[in-house]
Amino acid sequence: MSDWKFPKDFMWGAATASYQIEGAAGEDGKGESIWDRFCHTPGMVMNNDTGDIACDHYHRYREDIALMEKIGLKGYRFSIAWPRIYPQGKGAVNQKGLDFYQRLVDELLEHRIEPIATLYHWDLPQVLQDTGGWANRDTIQYFTDYADAIFSALGDRVKSWITFNEPWVIAFLGYEQGKHAPGIHDMPTALQVSHHLNLSHAAAVNAYRAGTYNDGEIGITLNMSTVYPATESRDDIDAAKRHDGFMHRWFLEPALAGTYPEDMLALYLDQYGSRVIHTDDMKIISSAKPDFIGLNYYTRNVIRSNEYGTFNIGHVQPEGNPYTDMGWEICPDGLYDLLMRFKNDYNNPKIYITENGAAFKDKVESDGSVHDYDRIAYLKEHFKAAHRAIRDGCNLKGYFVWSLLDNFEWAFGYTKRFGLIHVDYNTLKRTPKKSAEWYGRVIAANSCEVE
Ligand code: JJW
Numbered sequence: 001m002s003d004w005k006f007p008k009d010f011m012w013g014a015a016t017a018s019y020q021i022e023g024a025a026g027e028d029g030k031g032e033s034i035w036d037r038f039c040h041t042p043g044m045v046m047n048n049d050t051g052d053i054a055c056d057h058y059h060r061y062r063e064d065i066a067l068m069e070k071i072g073l074k075g076y077r078f079s080i081a082w083p084r085i086y087p088q089g090k091g092a093v094n095q096k097g098l099d100f101y102q103r104l105v106d107e108l109l110e111h112r113i114e115p116i117a118t119l120y121h122w123d124l125p126q127v128l129q130d131t132g133g134w135a136n137r138d139t140i141q142y143f144t145d146y147a148d149a150i151f152s153a154l155g156d157r158v159k160s161w162i163t164f165n166e167p168w169v170i171a172f173l174g175y176e177q178g179k180h181a182p183g184i185h186d187m188p189t190a191l192q193v194s195h196h197l198n199l200s201h202a203a204a205v206n207a208y209r210a211g212t213y214n215d216g217e218i219g220i221t222l223n224m225s226t227v228y229p230a231t232e233s234r235d236d237i238d239a240a241k242r243h244d245g246f247m248h249r250w251f252l253e254p255a256l257a258g259t260y261p262e263d264m265l266a267l268y269l270d271q272y273g274s275r276v277i278h279t280d281d282m283k284i285i286s287s288a289k290p291d292f293i294g295l296n297y298y299t300r301n302v303i304r305s306n307e308y309g310t311f312n313i314g315h316v317q318p319e320g321n322p323y324t325d326m327g328w329e330i331c332p333d334g335l336y337d338l339l340m341r342f343k344n345d346y347n348n349p350k351i352y353i354t355e356n357g358a359a360f361k362d363k364v365e366s367d368g369s370v371h372d373y374d375r376i377a378y379l380k381e382h383f384k385a386a387h388r389a390i391r392d393g394c395n396l397k398g399y400f401v402w403s404l405l406d407n408f409e410w411a412f413g414y415t416k417r418f419g420l421i422h423v424d425y426n427t428l429k430r431t432p433k434k435s436a437e438w439y440g441r442v443i444a445a446n447s448c449e450v451e
Contacts, residue, residue, distance in 0.1 A: 004387055004449035011114070011398025012443045013075030014068070014420060015355050017121035017165065019051045020407040022081065024058035028096035031087025033123035034133065038181035049413030055405050056428050058100065063430065065107050067421060068404065071436050072443040075114040077354060077400045078104070079121030079165065082146055089125035090142045098153055105157050116354075116400070117154065118162040118221065119147050119204065122170060122181070122410075129182050134170065134193040137276075140200045147204040148211060155213025162294055162354065163204045166223040167197040167251050176310070179411050187310075188272045198254040199281055202288035209288075221294030221354045222251050226334035226341070230304035230316045239305035242267065243313045247301075255293065256346050258286025267311065292397070293342070294354030297382075298326070300334035324378070325359040325416055332381040339389035339396055348395045355402035356382050359409070359416040362433065370422045370433035379435065383448035401439065405430065 019035045039050035057064055068076055082089070084097030101117075108115045120143065128139055147163070164170065173180040176190035184190075201220050208218045225247070229240035245264040253261050259282065306314030322330050335356070342351055358378040362370045379401065390396050406419035414425055420436040423429070441450040 003447055004384065005445075005447045006387065007390065008446070009397075010446060011075045011352070011400075012439075012446075013073050013077055013114075013116065013398060013400040014071075014404040014439075015077035015400040015402050016057070016404050016407065017079040017118065018081035018084075019054070019121070019123045020403075020409070021055040021057040021405055023051065023053040023056040025050075025052040027058065028084070028100065029087055029094040030081065030097055031083035031089070031094075032126040033081065033083045034126055034129045034181035035123050037126050037129070038183055041183070044181075044183060045411055046413040046415050049408065049415075051408045053428075054408050055423050057405070060428070060430075061104050062107060064405070065104075065111055065113065067430060067432065067436075068108075068113055069111045071420070071432070071440045073113055074443065075116055075160075075398065075400065076108055076404070077116040077118065077162070079118035079123075080150060081123050082120065083123060083125040085149065086125060086142075086146055089128040090145060093149060098149075101150075101154060105154055109157060114160070115158045116160040116162065117150070117158045118165050119143075119150060120163065120170075121165040122174075124181075133182055134196050134200075135175065135189050137196060140196055140203055143200045144203040144207050148207045151208055151211045151213060155208075155211065155216065159216030161208060161216060161218040162221050163201045163218065163290075164197060165221045165354075166296060167194065167201070167220070168223055168247055170197060191268055191272055192276060194250060195277055195281070198251065198285055201255065201290075202285045205288035205290060206284070217291035217350075219290040219292035219294055219350075219352070220251075220255055221296060222248065222255075223296045224248055224338055225297070225299055225301040226331075226338045227301050227303055230302050230314075233305075235305035236303065239311075239313050240303040242311045243301060243303045246311060246313070252293075252346070254285045255290055256349065258282065258289075271311075290349075292350040292352055294352050295338065296355035296402070297335050297338055297353060298324075298356065298358075299328035300331040300337075325361055326412075328358075330358070330378060330381075332385040335382050336385040336389050339386065339394040340392060343389075343392070343394045348393070351394065351396045352398045352400065353386065353396065354400050356399065357402035357418050359418045362406075362417050362422060364422065364424075364431075368429075368431050370431065372433045372435045375420075375433070375435040376438045379439065380448055383442065387448065 171194040178185040227244040229236040302316040406417040406423040409416040
């Protein structure tokens with residue numbers, strides 16, 4: 001194992017999301033999404049940036065797939081924009097919108113790159129927000145119908161599906177903290193949303209298994225950090241447990257065990273009254289075990305108890321490790337601990353790392369190249385952590401670097417660059433960074449011990 005070789009069929013890939021790269025905001029009949037509305041509301045996004053053009057991937061996907069092939073990616077994780085398929089959220093399919101994803105999938109397969117599709121990566125049709133968005137129970141059925149249409153259209157060629165990307169972020173950054181679309185600040189609403197997302201995930205899993213093409217795999221992607229108490233004090237240990245319950249277990253346990261964690265149910269009931277969990281909801285949730293869990297890991301969280309803030313949770317910024325341009329501590333051991341947690345506490349489910357990567361202040365040399373050795377170091381250490389976890393028995397099957405391209409980083413606009421490929425937002429020119437070349441050598445060698 002000293003050569004850091006990965007299992008023979010290990011899936012090496014890169015990830016993106018529709019709103020962050022596609023642009024073509026009003027093209028071919030696409031409807032408005034909540035992120036179109038949010039970005040066009042002054043003050044919500046840094047520099048008032050929008051995804052109107054983004055990387056223009058909608059028009060340049062062939063060039064982007066050629067770059068993926070050049071790197072040697074085995075898989076590509078992308079998301080489907082619901083408002084391209086249903087501009088009104090439901091009703092009649094917009095064929096031109098669907099055609100884009102047909103072309104994208106065909107082009108990937110022609111280049112022998114496996115497509116992994118996320119159904120919901122945050123761009124809800126705005127018309128559905130007008131009736132409450134994810135706070136409205138009806139949205140569960142609209143999502144299931146949309147999922148069904150996508151399975152029917154693409155399921156013959158797409159064999160890996162992700163229902164939701166980061167439901168915690170959808171519910172709590174969107175409806176409690178208001179930092180993301182739809183920009184709502186209301187904890188009871190966010191809790192209701194989180195339950196509807198768990199239900200929608202289960203409904204889509206069941207729809208997939210009942211559908212025509214059910215020979216693939218379907219799972220959910222969660223944003224996961226590893227949580228450590230700041231001290232061994234009872235209060236800090238309890239705060240860390242609350243934070244883990246709030247951020248992770250509230251989504252993990254419904255998906256894997258079909259139940260909500262009792263401590264969090266009690267906390268939510270105590271602080272926010274009874275949420276609307278219908279009698280049969282847990283039957284639906286427990287009927288839909290996913291084939292895999294997708295993990296988006298960027299950093300660990302060190303937690304202490306706090307006088308104020310959500311559930312009296314406080315964050316500590318430890319010293320000693322470097323931080324990325326997002327202000328996130330670089331902690332590869334946290335990835336190892338996270339993976340081992342799935343083995344030890346959750347029956348060793350199949351895992352994909354569906355996102356891992358880092359934003360840095362990349363400097364463009366006069367010849368256009370980007371010598372992002374900090375990103376290479378970040379990825380290398382995290383690949384090694386993943387390798388150690390596999391060696392120690394974790395069922396990790398693949399790894400998708402966030403991101404293929406520099407792109408629209410939500411509330412941060414275009415200020416944060418995560419890409420393996422640099423994008424000049426004035427010319428839209430793509431330039432693979434040193435990290436892209438290095439990642440290509442990792443994939444070719446199936447080992448992270450390469451120069
Ligand atoms: C959590 C901050 C307090 C994206 C978070 C903020 C406050 C409890 C990158 N992942 O662009 C997570 N990203 O679209 C999806 N990952 O809470 C893809 N995680 O917490 C990437 C931000 C994030 C976050 C952002």
